[in-house]
Amino acid sequence: LAKTTQPISMDSYEGQEVNITCSHNNIATNDYITWYQQFPSQGPRFIIQGYKTKVTNEVASLFIPADRKSSTLSLPRVSLSDTAVYYCLVGGFTGGGNKLTFGTGTQLKVEL
Amino acid sequence: DSGVTQTPKHLITATGQRVTLRCSPRSGDLSVYWYQQSLDQGLQFLIQYYNGEERAKGNILERFSAQQFPDLHSELNLSSLELGDSALYFCASSPRPGDNEQYFGPGTRLTVT
Numbered sequence: 597l598a599k600t601t602q603p604i605s606m607d608s609y610e611g612q613e614v615n616i617t618c619s620h621n622n623i624a625t626n627d628y629i630t631w632y633q634q635f636p637s638q639g640p641r642f643i644i645q646g647y648k649t650k651v652t653n654e655v656a657s658l659f660i661p662a663d664r665k666s667s668t669l670s671l672p673r674v675s676l677s678d679t680a681v682y683y684c685l686v687g688g689f690t691g692g693g694n695k696l697t698f699g700t701g702t703q704l705k706v707e708l
Numbered sequence: 709d710s711g712v713t714q715t716p717k718h719l720i721t722a723t724g725q726r727v728t729l730r731c732s733p734r735s736g737d738l739s740v741y742w743y744q745q746s747l748d749q750g751l752q753f754l755i756q757y758y759n760g761e762e763r764a765k766g767n768i769l770e771r772f773s774a775q776q777f778p779d780l781h782s783e784l785n786l787s788s789l790e791l792g793d794s795a796l797y798f799c800a801s802s803p804r805p806g807d808n809e810q811y812f813g814p815g816t817r818l819t820v821t
Contacts, residue, residue: 630808637815640751
């Protein structure tokens, strides 16, 4: 599994767009990039997943450059309830099983 | 609500004891994963089952074991408990064995005294 690096923490204000970048220099050809959100004492929640270019869903966008060595999770117009830890994971689909490796994540704090 | 259920929500027990944590996956999901989250270790993958068979193993101690039953629910057994086993234990499920998109349950908080 590719090692990922992301900022330990970020601060923002309500209504702003937040971009969290994840570095994954040794991403493999069949690896996908997946982001999770976790609130204290709750299980992680799947946000978005992509392979290349841009993916958008109702809560976030994921930007992946052509070389795929990094990715950026974009949260539009954050609110206080977006305060959480965000994890970037890189891994491939394997029929033999998948071990998701969670790093330390990025603690996002949103203030008024 | 992810659709994954875990029982019990909280568990307090003494060192040396044995406990069983239970997980019911989302309807239709065949794959179940177990994770341990402690303050000093972060979220660690323990083990994965797919349709009753073990598929992947992570940092699971020999004192821990798991199984997935024909009705697809899973149990994680922790024995000879130590203080360091105190943690949140999460179960997750997905439709296929290799999914990166997993749905996590609310967790079981285990406290070993």
